[in-house]
Amino acid sequence: MPQAEVFSPKGEKVGEIGLSEALFGREPNKGLIRAAVLAHLNASRVGTAKAKTRSEVRGGGRKPWRQKGLGRARAGTITSPIWRHGGVAFGPHPRDYSWDLPKKVRRLALKSALSAKAKNGQITVLTGLTMAAPKTKDLYAFLKKMGVHESVLIVTGDNEPNVVLSARNIPGARVTTARELSTYETMLKKHILITEDAVRKLEEALT
Incomplete structure (x- = not known):
């Protein structure tokens, strides 16, 4: 005892x-202790990180310039992820990290x-x-x-x-x-x- x-x-x-x-x-x-500690820490995570996708960024309704004749790369919207101030391709979204x-x-x-x-x-x-x-x-x-x-x-x-x-x-x-x-x-x-x-x-x- x-x-x-x-x-x-x-x-x-x-x-x-x-x-x-x-x-x-x-x-x-030790395995159970580790699992319980990780479950506690995961449940404490806020999980509110958020980045806007190309469909959520403001603007981009019209084509920046015509398709042909200017010598530039073609572009369809200013919210494209490859543009500065454009959307994020695979950014974070709000999620629940907790597991029981x-x-x-x-x-x-x-x-x-x-x-x-x-x-x-x-x-x-x-x-x-x-x-x-x-x-x-x-x-x-x-x-x-x-x-x-x-x-x-x-x-x-x-x-x-x-x-x-x-x-x-x-x-x-x-x-x-x-x-x-x-x-x-x-x-x-x-x-x-x-x-x-x-x-x-x-x-x-x-x-």
């Missing part, structure tokens, strides 16, 4: 906890990502993490004391607005909930700080 260190909200170690074998002790499947992964694959990918982090000792469990008011300075001091301030994902059981606001101005920190945790976010940051409540909710949802 994989083990993780448990710390208090003050950054003091209080013990260790055994993590679920099914969730944190699997052999990481089966629910089972998404879950297996997340389990693989969490297992990879646990295997590398990059998961730390917190007994809790709440803040009475948004305070970036306090949260940064806590993360620095834990030694994870440069790259960390904080996973809470429920939405913690004050924690989210406190982390918003810390470049290396990101906050999410157990319900919204994705493979992409899991792999994006080096360390994961996860509350005991979030661990329970992940185990209920994924095992």
Whole structure:
């Protein structure tokens, strides 16, 4: 059974906890992790690039000059792709880059990502993490004391607005909930700080 260190909200170690074998002790499947990360990145693409074709460019209704007798190359419209300011032959058009992964694959990918982090000792469990008011300075001091301030994902059981606001101005920190945790976010940051409540909710949802 994989083990993780448990710390208090003050950054003091209080013990260790055994993590679920099914969730944190699997052999990481790099192929699934890669597929889930690519699916996330593709879904984030805007896909609004657009270039006008020869039929969409303004003008071009009349023939620029007569067909014969001038010694020039024949031309039928000023919107031709070979003309300056003409249309684009094979330009981009708006498209949807997203592609869906089966629910089972998404879950297996997340389990693989969490297992990879646990295997590398990059998961730390917190007994809790709440803040009475948004305070970036306090949260940064806590993360620095834990030694994870440069790259960390904080996973809470429920939405913690004050924690989210406190982390918003810390470049290396990101906050999410157990319900919204994705493979992409899991792999994006080096360390994961996860509350005991979030661990329970992940185990209920994924095992």
